[in-house]
Amino acid sequence: MPIPDLIGIQTRSYARFLQAEVPPDKRKKEGLEALLREMFPIESYDGNLALHYIDYELGKPRYTPDECRELRLTYGRPLRVRLRLTRKDSDEIQEDLIYLGDMPIMIGGGEFIVNGAERVIVSQLHRSPGVDFIKTQAEGDRALHSCRIIPERGSWVEIEVTKKDVLGVRIDQSGKLPATMFLRAMDEKYSRDEDIIEEFYRTKQIRASQLEPDMYLATEVVDPETGELLVRAGCQVGDAVERIQELGVKNLRIISSVTDPLILNTLAEDSSHSRDEALLKIYTRLRPGNPPQLDKAKKLFAEKFFDENRYRLGKVGRFRLNRKFELANESRSMTLTTEDVVNCLRYLLKLRTGESAFAVDDIDHLGNRRLRTLDELCADEMRKGFLKLRRTVQERMSMKDPDQIGRVAELINSKSISSAIELFFGRGELSQVVDQTNPLSQLTHERRLSALGPGGLNRKRAGFEVRDVHISHYGRICPIETPEGTNIGLIASLSIYSMVDDFGFLITPYRKVRGSGKLGDVTYLRADEEMREVLAPPDAVDPATGCLAEGPLIVRRHGELGQATRDQVTYVDISPKQTVGVSASLIPFLEHDDANRALMGSNMQRQAVPLLKVEPPLVGTGMESAVAQNSGMVVRARTTGTVTFVDAKRIVIDETDEYVLRKFQGLNERTCMNQKPLVRPGQKVKAGQIIADGPATCNGELALGKNLLVGFMTFDGHNFEDAIIISERLVRDDALTSIHIDEHEVQVRETKLGREEFTADIPNVSERALANLDEDGIVRIGTKVRAGDILVGKVSPKSKSELTPEEKLLHAIFGRAGEDVKNDSLELPAGEEGIVIGA
Template sequence: MKQHSLEFNMTKFLVLFFFNNMFFIFYKFLFFFPDFLNVQRKSFRNFIKNDFIFEFSKIKKIVNSKKLNLKFLYENFKFLSPIFNIEESILLSKTYCSNFYIPVISQINRLKYIFNYFSNSTELKWILVGTLPLLTRRGHFIINGTIRIVINQILRSPGLYVYKERRKNENTKRLYYADLISQRGAWLRVEIDKDKKLWLSTKSESRIPFFEFLKNIGFKQKFIIEYFSIDLIDIKTKKKKSLKNNKFLYQTFFNPLTYSLGFIGRKRLNNKFDLLISPKVLKLTPLDFLAIGDYLIQLTNNLGSFDDIDHLKNRRIRTIGDLILNQFQQGLIRFRNLVFGKQIKKNKKINLNNLLDFQPINSAFRELFVGSQLSQFLDQTNPLAELTHKRRFSALGSGGVNRETAGFEIRGIHPTHYGRICPIETPEGHNAGLVNSITMTTQINDDGFLETPYRLIYKSQIQDHKNPLFLTAEYEESRLIVLSDIPVCKFKFLKNKNLPILFNQDFQKFKVKEINFISVSSLQYISLATALIPFIEHDDANRALMGSNMQRQAIPLISLEQPLITTYAAKCLLQNSKVIPICKRSGFIIYSSNKKISCYSFLNFYKFQCRNSFLIKIFLNKSINFRKKNYSNIKTTLKKKKTILKIEI
């Protein structure tokens, strides 16, 4: 009876608490700041589950001169548990990694000269493909006993970018050119001169007549004249030079093994020119060149628009998973070329372990984690320095910009950075503006573009009961957005009739009924280190930059004191740093220290402990009274128990 009455009282308490605080629960805690280390974990998890299998599916079968036939059963790959755990890897100066295996079916064809027939020998064996360093729970790697991280990289997204040539003499006709950037492969440029002649060029090749190149890739001369409305004289060029260069370009840009636009590059090309090419076709097609030439000719008639390279819709983030995937692709290409060069002797016994040498994959991983500019030693001065180092991204590195030649346009603040990249926190010196931090609420979508949250506004009322929407910079351009610090009435209606609105990268005044979105919080425009500064709106921007950088240099104290003035970001920092014990269940705190937290949970009626040890012995012999205002007293008595909880850290 006592147990049933206790359960009834607890249920009554929870129901009353829920209905009396419904407004507080649904409206105040609907949006939480995301996990600050989710960027690393999400990208690394996506690489292991999806990208790893997809890359092996490209080379699922290799045939070597009709003698060696290899088939990879890539869907059955297996990762083994690490030999050393995290603590042992640091103490023994080892790498915290995992070996991954894949089953391979090999079929070798030999010609028997005595009996004059073919004999096939088939073998199935698990082969060690390579060793992959693993990401820890705190978002870093352990390489040879040292803690390292791979920071994210921001660079131009694959696709086509159209520019206007800057000329000193304004009386001359303007020249336009289009740069085609790929995910893997050579760089290509198509340009038009003042006589409306199109040229195609690369870094290694000189200018080639564009119309002659179209003829060599399959278009007829009559079709080119009718499509571009040009004369026959414009097509006649020197054939020897153009044919030689076009043969080189055909092997370079139409070969899927050496050139790839990527899914993002193909998607952007289709959207820009309204093409219906399949997203699975990652190489260039003749229709792409036809659309590029037509777009450049339309620019001479004042039709079309130019691209802003600093706009965040044209720049994407290469996360840890993308960087590891890039190295894995290079390793697989080297391995494939190595297998093609293997020679099989007539009567010698074949050993698959000696034949399939996956050392190029391990060397490709080593180039990233040891020799890359993006792989750095983790800054462990304090928890803030550790967390901000992991949320940083750089424009340097392979495929990025050069620090010596980078100008003010790349280093400056673009209007699309608003809500996505912190305008304050950046290093001082040569890396100023090239190394930045993402804001507190920024997320990275599957394509690598930055998103920031907004709440929907319907008929000048804020829709707090709906989840916030994460918008990219491209989608945000055509929307009317208002800041969150405007006056709002009790029923969430906007008070003022005319408000300053962010529209088309500028602040303008619009009527309330035309507004589409409102920002979630005033903290979504600055980074974590900047949000720790109290009353930052009263500081000069240069002083705030110094303050955000100097906080990372503070040494932790032995005897701690609670600050008199703090911000909400301090709580988020402690929760996401993973350096203190955190109770993952709600309830009443019985005991807490810097090593463990004892919590009594209402919902599950059991003692929950969180402690940094492998085995915990708990002895309970207490009577606990809970009292809530306006509710009946709830008295529970815990009998003597002896329990052992085993917690895996």
């Protein structure tokens, strides 16, 4: 199977978010389109005015990427939204195209130019919305379980078994409530105790004469004369047997068998007896200072769990709930339903029985963790901006007379949206300056996963389990590549073939095994789907026949290693390098390395600076060309055609398709971007072919180091510990020489004593020191400079004393020349030398 698009995780998610190339009427309801549809229409408080969303368009960028780098601007395209204002009291309709801000454009790989620097948005690995069942602690011979219903947006609901053997519910961080009280509040259907008992227990009808003290009643018994409650539903009859029989009741409904009294214990703790009572008690717990009122209680509960704007499970949360409870008629509700709560309670009851079909969830399993990619992270940040915009629009609608609103633009303040975009791309926790030391470091940065960030883990509180390598990482997350410091295990990297599905779960490819061990089509599996299969490694395939080998095979089943026959195997791995990431896959004979040394090697490859004289490795792994192609530092042909013009700065294909090469430009890590053409005039090229090398690439292959002949020996103690001795020839031939580009700045200020100036006329400086400055005092391009050399001549006015008449005359004739100034020139710092390439 060919290597997939290694930066597709970035490019696909942003294309899905913007849908820039899709006509407005054909856009899917996802990304920016879904966000705008969710936020509009905006109605005024009195309902008279309504602002509707029609569509949006993205204009052309004002500047080129190189201009943005030089002027420290953001490379983006203007986002304009078409809005329509309608009035109920008249047929008047106003429509306008409103500018909301600039959406950054993705360049090369997955990076953006924000304020002149290239940045990347790192994908976030977080706990998936849905339901999780966990074992909290063991109490004697019985374990205590709990479950959390985690929405995409809104209040968390935690249901747990307490030490008193009662089901308690927490809403966010509130105190515990009986679970039956929460169930009553959810639906009128469970308002009475009898309704709840019928749901969770089997009941049967018996004659009153058959009643015994240890039986549990499924209905309450009330004395009709006095109105006294003799036995509450769910309680044992006890001493009330005779009194019940004296009432003349013929038949009674009892609970057939009470294997687990958990629900009955919870009912006994529940002080509410109807839905209204339950709502009021929940309201007093959530709003302790407010006097309880039924209408307010109903409104609060509805807002917390039934309003999609405030509580939303999301498609992932709903998918996981349906999958967990194996619902035949899959619910599509994006809010919490009564059926969901009942299913959670049933599952908790089953967990207590210890049945093998019901198990607690492993929260570190990739079936329960998902990836928040660029589109989702950006939509979340922009949603905050749109909520501010909505409030502003509603306030302006209420303050202005509808007849005085001339244009829709008068209601809109686009600052809230543009500042949200700027905050996310420029200063967000997951927005990082791209590591551009070499092509590999840039590529791996764009494929990085972080468990930190907004709504994620805290590196100080994250334990060992969440950092550890997990069986579900196989083929999805690289088990080797991770930092060595406090972020170990919290920052990870995608495996080579790993992709993201529609729900944000990581998937990896396998070949389906058909009859007689024949291999079928490639299928992508999620981590939870994989647990149900029997998976063989790639070396189980016989190269001669292309089928699975006969005899016992080593396989993975339910996350454990074991043996199976050919007929039992359902899938086969796609490649031996499927388990590792890009960086680790560049290490030859990786399987013979110690894991800790391989981790160091993976990380240190990213620190290799591009050499002046590059050469591909003699011993490679076959991944070198794939890394170079996907890095974004090389130039690839957009179209198939014939090269018509080539020089050091420009390549033209078929007269019209022009590629301007980047020459000696500084990158984020001070390394040098210098692209060199690989094609000749008249040469035919295919779309996607590399036509120009970048830094640390040679003929379209990654070339990070040097093929040196080394001796492993002592040398008079000079190479003690980790010291290395190199020959003079390596230095003389520039074999290990690299180019670094430093930028030095100086500013001219207006001081109290006057204005500072750039000039070549600097007092008390020799002619030799000024020889390389032009008439404006700026060093000439091409000059070789050393530490202490003047780069920019600058003078500042000194403190003035009272001028004599002679000095005044000199100033009047010669201007600044006669003035007393001090030297404030910009000099090259100590330890640096080089050639000036731009000023």
